[in-house]
Amino acid sequence: RGFKIYDSIAHGFGVDLVQPSIGIRGSGYAAPPADFCYEENMVMVIQPNPxxxxxxxxxxxxLGIVTPDGFESLHTYPMAFPRCG
Structure with a gap:
């Protein structure tokens, strides 16, 4: 509650940010082209940035890779959110 998405929620990954840069309605980031298709071995970043x-x-x-079954994270360190205060 009280949070919004500031940035794109997903984008390709390479030397720089690469397409597709996928946003939500009103974020200023356009949807990928209508003919865009995720392909196996594409590297993507999923980042909600609340x-x-x-x-x-x-x-x-x-950071992960597109697989035949979906998305496989390439991170080995577990993602956890400590609570302070």
Whole structure:
């Protein structure tokens, strides 16, 4: 509650950010072209980047590869969110 998505929620990965850059409605990031198709072995980053109205939030992503069954994370360190305070 009280958070919105600030950035694209997913994008390709290479030397720089590569297409597709997938946003949500109103984010300023366009949907991929209608003929775009995810292909096996594409490398993607999924990153929701939730932020509040004051611009405070979290920049975190999961780098992974597209597989025949979906998405496989390439991270080996477990993702956890410690709570402070």
């Amino acid at each position: 932020m509040d109205d004051a611009g405070r939030g979290l920049q975190i992503g999961d």
